Amino acid sequence: MSIMRSADRRARQRLSPQERTDAILAAAAGAFTSTTYDQVSVSGVAVAAGASEALVYRYFENKSGLYTAVVREQLDRLAARQREAVAALRPGTSARDQVRVTIEAVLDHVRAVQAAWASPFFTGAYEPAAVQSLRRQYRQDFVASLTDQLQNPGYRRAHLAIVGFLGYLGAAAQQWVDDGCPDADRGPLVEAALGALQGALGDWGSLRPPA
Numbered sequence: 001m002s003i004m005r006s007a008d009r010r011a012r013q014r015l016s017p018q019e020r021t022d023a024i025l026a027a028a029a030g031a032f033t034s035t036t037y038d039q040v041s042v043s044g045v046a047v048a049a050g051a052s053e054a055l056v057y058r059y060f061e062n063k064s065g066l067y068t069a070v071v072r073e074q075l076d077r078l079a080a081r082q083r084e085a086v087a088a089l090r091p092g093t094s095a096r097d098q099v100r101v102t103i104e105a106v107l108d109h110v111r112a113v114q115a116a117w118a119s120p121f122f123t124g125a126y127e128p129a130a131v132q133s134l135r136r137q138y139r140q141d142f143v144a145s146l147t148d149q150l151q152n153p154g155y156r157r158a159h160l161a162i163v164g165f166l167g168y169l170g171a172a173a174q175q176w177v178d179d180g181c182p183d184a185d186r187g188p189l190v191e192a193a194l195g196a197l198q199g200a201l202g203d204w205g206s207l208r209p210p211a
Contacts, residue, residue, distance in 0.1 A: 017059075020049075020051065020055070020059065021059055023049045023050065023051070024045065024046075024049045024051060024056055024059060024060070024066070025066075025069060025070055025073060026049070027045050027046075027048035027049035028040075028045045028049075028066050028067070028069075028070045029070050029074075029113075029115075029118075030048060031044060031045050031048060032067060032070060032115070032117055033113075033114070033115040033117070036124075036126060037067060037117070037124055037126040037127055038126040040063065040067075041063075042056055042057070042062075042063050042066065045066065064128040064130065067127075067128060067131060068128060068130045068131050068134065070117075071117060071118070071131050071134055071135075072134055074109075074113060074118040075120055075134055075135070075138045077109070078105065078106065078109045078120065078138070079138065079141065081105040081108065081109060082101075082102045082105040082106075082142075082145075085101035085102060085104070085105050086098055086101060086102065088101075089101065092209060093209055094204070094209055095149065095204050095205075095207035095208060095209045096194060096198070096204050098149070098207070098209065099146070099194060099197060099207070100190060100194060102142075102145075103169060103190050103193050103194070104190060106120075106169065106173055107173060107176065107181075107186060107189065107190070110173055110176070110177050110181070111176075111177075111181040114177065114181070116174070116177065119170070119173065119174065119177070120135050120138040120139055120142075120170070121135070121139075121166075121169070121170025121171070121173065121174060122135065122174070123135075139166055142166060143159075143162050143163055143166060146162045146165075146207070147159055147162055149207045149208045150206060150207060150208070151205065151206055151207070151208055152206070155206060157200075157201075157202070158201055158206045158207075160200075161197060161200030161201045161202075162197070164196075164200055165193070165196055165197040165200060168193060168196045168197075169193050169196075172189050172192065172193060173189070176189055
């Protein structure tokens, strides 16, 4: 038994700090996906990560901090995916297609993770306040990214249309996840979300196409 423990300690030491952090975050993501926040234990995450509980606490202050880091990582990935999708569009692409690729990025993200906590629109009963702040910040940044594309930045109706669009997208994306992310529903969901924004805006001309 002592030989095995020594081997475990040596294996842990082979990982760089970044590798260790990544391993802990991956294990935590799996734990938060398989059960609710209040049921996850730091000791369980440590076992899954091949680390000691004390080592997890060396990198993360507590379970709340660990969960916040896991959610932040996912939201950062989503935001980066959306930026890359828009940047890949050709100059002169329509504003509608700009919004379309951001919607598709959200759906690709929630399908890849298949967990409610990874969605920027999720609200969990046991979640730390810091995590809800992260989600709010993501949504605010998303609204701001579209508002910046308005032909008339002071057009209040357009701003409210964008805010309402995010609410629709969040509800529709969550329903899609609950239904198992069926491929047949992906296209209709994208079109419905685009229609919701267009109807609220009144005209796609309110948005500038990508430069």
